[in-house]
Amino acid sequence: MTSLAHEDVIAAVSTPWGEGGIGIIRLSGRGSAQVVDKVFRGRSPLCSTPPWTMRHGHLVSEDGILDEVLAVRFEAPRSYTGEDSAEVHCHGGILVVQRCLNALINAGARLAEPGEFTRRAVQNGRMDLTSASGVLGMxxxxxxxxxxxxxxxxxxxxxxxxxxxxxxxxxxxxxxxxxxxxxxxxxxxxxxxxxxxxxxxxxxxxxxxxxxxxxxxxxSCGIRAALVGRPNVGKSSLLNRLVREAKAIVTPIPGTTRDLVEAAVIHKGVPLKLVDTAGIRDSQDPVEMLGIQRAKEAMVTSQIRILVLDGSTPPSQEDLKLLTSLEKPALAALNKSDKGILQEWLDLLDRPQEIPYFEISALNGDGVEELKDRMVETFFSRGSLEGAVSLxxxxxxxxxxxxxxxxxxxxxxxxxxxxxxxxxxxxxxxxxxGRDTTEELLDSIFSNFCIGK
Structure with missing residues (x-):
């Protein structure tokens, strides 16, 4: 790609939002150092400071000193974006970082769009799209x-x-x-x-x-797994057991869960994004009906569906309907093994056309680790974690x-x-x-980045 001369200077906070020891504000574009010098007071201006050399000073506004800072400039093409850039390192308080950023914007910079720094790096040939995907993965x-x-x-x-x-x-x-x-x-x-x-x-x-x-x-993004089933089969208990935390309310009253409850756990290096859903059944309650509709939507949008069944009671018509209509990939969690699993369930799920099942107990944890293993193995049945790449x-x-x-x-x-x-x-x-990329494609890619990267 050919280098592009961006006339506008962009600025954004590159460090995470919140309190910390230091906050870094990044600028990029022709004239970045000149923008900093409008509000920077040091022994000498940043423009006359050798590149890649820290300069101590203060950032100021009309009201006086904003903060004691360190400033540094980078010359093109040896910068992250491949163009003239600068950084201001201030104290990491939420308010002071925001005030320093505002001062730089008032001095002539504009707030960067999400991923705009990395986008400029790609457009200037500093990195390709594959490397940019690695940045997002990091x-x-x-x-x-x-x-x-x-x-x-x-x-x-x-x-x-x-x-x-x-x-x-x-x-x-x-x-x-x-x-x-x-x-x-x-x-x-x-x-x-x-x-x-x-x-x-x-x-x-x-x-x-x-x-x-x-x-x-x-x-990078995790596997979204929906826990579905009729009311009172133990979906919320299973969610709590999977994440080892009381995320969902558990009662013996059917229909307790009315909305989606989400939680995450990392298993064998893979983030599992678990979604507890309302029990699916015929209902006239308008609030419960809304929860059931969201449960059905979660079944469609999730990458893996976990059908939770009460193995201690005979299969109901609702169970059989869900079992036959469940979109794959899917797994069955035959819950309440602590009470004993009925042979009727085993005969039903052992049929060749049925989905894989696991006998589990959300109460004492039996079989839960094996279920998590299979969730990862199901998703990676064609690919492998070994040799995975960011794309x-x-x-x-x-x-x-x-x-x-x-x-x-x-x-x-x-x-x-x-x-x-x-x-x-x-x-x-x-x-x-990344050859012959369009502006629309770049917009789609870099909108997923954070502001400041």
Missing amino acids: IRGYSDEALKAASRSLTGTTRREMEELLQYLISITALPEALLDHPEEELPDLELERLRTGLMDAAGRLRDLAYRGEAGMAL FRHQVDSLKRSAQCLEEAAGASFLDAMVHLASRARQHLGAAM
Whole structure:
């Protein structure tokens, strides 16, 4: 990408919101140091201070000194964004950081949009989209596995893997393209079966990378799992047992849970975002009906559904209806094993077409760890936590489209169709690498970043 000269200076707080030892305000754009100098008082102006050198001073306003600060400037292209930048390090109180930011905005900067610093870094060629996804993964990572996935993208490992795949595609399709473009030339004979094998090999590698990208997304964003079932089967008790905390109210009265109750737990490095839902049954209570509607919506939007069943009582019509209509992937939690599971349930769930089930007790915890294991294993049945990488959703989708084109190319009957599909595969791979990105795509990607990054 070519470097872009951003005339406007953007500013934002880069440190987390709240009290801390230090607060950092970041600025970027041509004239960043000049903006700081309008409100900075030190031994010498920041503009005349050598780059990458801290300068002690005070940030001031019309009312006097705002705070004792350290200021530093960075020259393009050796900065995070690839353009002239600056930072002001002040004390980490909520009010003082906000007052310092306001002073810089009044001096000529504007408040940055979410992800605008990283967006400028991409536009200026300081990093590619794969590295940018690693930045977001580092910020959102809640486990060692998530940070490892982010590091693979941030340090360029994922980008190099994509580049190697692209060069491999170019190498195996160079001869067939030449045969079509220059039929009069004396060129080596084409080994068609070898070409088909190469295309399928590339498709497999692309799908593997896409699956590892999905694994990285799950590590960063978590797996949303809805606990569903009829009233009083133990959904709220199971939620509390899963997170080892009393998050949901538990009573013997059916219909106690009226709204969604959400909680999270990290299991084997994967954040599980658990949603306790209202018991699903026929009801005329308008409040309960609203809760039931939200429960059904959670069933649709969640990535995994956990159907909680009372194994100590015979299956009801509501249980059977949910069991047959549940969208997969799904698991059944056969609860209340402490009271004994009825054989009727085991005969029903042992049928080949039924979803996997686990005998558990939300009361004493039996089988709960095994249920969490299976929740992770179900989601990662095609991908693996080992080798997970941070990617944006559009990158994963582009990799899958590229693999699909190659698979279609390998099965094509005519050489021109094979070459055309292989060319489309390269285009999709290029899109995953961030080539020819549109403003709309960049808007979609960087809106998910925090302000200040």
